[in-house]
Amino acid sequence: MSYIDVHCHINAEDYGNVFELLEKIYSAGVKKIITVGFDLPSSNYCKELAEKYDWVYFTAGYHPTELKNYQKGDLYKIEELCKHKKCVAVGEIGLDYHYPDTDKALQKELFYSQIELANSLKLPVQIHSRDCCEDTLNAVKQNLSKLNNGAMLHCYSYSVEIAQIFCDMGLYFSFGGTSTYKGSKRAQRAIKALPQNRLLTETDSPYLPPKSIYGTFPNTPLSIPEITANMAALKEIEEGEMRSQIWQTAHNFFAKLNDK
Numbered sequence: 001m002s003y004i005d006v007h008c009h010i011n012a013e014d015y016g017n018v019f020e021l022l023e024k025i026y027s028a029g030v031k032k033i034i035t036v037g038f039d040l041p042s043s044n045y046c047k048e049l050a051e052k053y054d055w056v057y058f059t060a061g062y063h064p065t066e067l068k069n070y071q072k073g074d075l076y077k078i079e080e081l082c083k084h085k086k087c088v089a090v091g092e093i094g095l096d097y098h099y100p101d102t103d104k105a106l107q108k109e110l111f112y113s114q115i116e117l118a119n120s121l122k123l124p125v126q127i128h129s130r131d132c133c134e135d136t137l138n139a140v141k142q143n144l145s146k147l148n149n150g151a152m153l154h155c156y157s158y159s160v161e162i163a164q165i166f167c168d169m170g171l172y173f174s175f176g177g178t179s180t181y182k183g184s185k186r187a188q189r190a191i192k193a194l195p196q197n198r199l200l201t202e203t204d205s206p207y208l209p210p211k212s213i214y215g216t217f218p219n220t221p222l223s224i225p226e227i228t229a230n231m232a233a234l235k236e237i238e239e240g241e242m243r244s245q246i247w248q249t250a251h252n253f254f255a256k257l258n259d260k
């Protein structure tokens with residue numbers, strides 16, 4: 001079984017030679033990656049990459065901190081991208097109250113309308129949530145009937161108690177490089193407590209490098225083996241078992257990963 005990165009951002013600005021990077025990733029055993037859009041241009045770029053490489057998949061959507069250039073009508077274009085046979089989810093969407101100039105109302109509007117979109121297209125969603133645990137919880141509760149096709153929290157960073165509530169509502173969780181840090185007690189407790197078949201691996205490349213390359217930029221999907229091994233150690237199972245479980249979970253969760 002191979003490794004999978006369910007959430008990364010592969011772009012020319014940070015990586016230079018994307019072709020060479022992708023060759024390296026595939027040779028390292030990371031045999032599928034999902035490159036994630038955060039606005040319209042990035043979603044378009046992700047689509048182009050997925051059209052070039054049969055093992056690269058993508059998502060399309062508007063990230064909550066990337067709404068400055070958002071224009072009415074853009075969601076129709078996101079919708080068209082989502083209909084692509086290799087677009088496996090709507091994302092990344094969600095809420096982020098980290099920055100003081102946050103337009104919470106606009107974030108919420110876009111989060112809800114993109115959940116609506118995912119529901120109408122029968123796609124799962126990749127949710128980004130930072131510094132807004134309660135509002136995310138409420139949003140998921142309010143929209144639960146529209147999240148029947150799957151919802152995944154990327155780079156999960158809240159408490160194990162909150163993880164349990166999301167888990168009871170049927171959500172999935174992906175963890176990246178930060179879960180390998182000694183100080184990441186919350187992520188590690190959540191990994192230990194959550195059912196094995198709700199866990200996924202991601203890098204959020206070019207951000208969030210794991211322990212072994214801490215402080216470097218850019219991070220790449222080559223970090224997936226380290227993240228997987230760390231997860232296996234926390235679950236106290238063989239790395240190979242963890243790896244095949246994650247591969248299976250990802251293919252159950254993202255139905256379009258199975259399409260040829």
Ligand SMILES: [Zn+2]
Pocket residue numbers: 007008009036092204
């Ligand atoms: Zn991301």
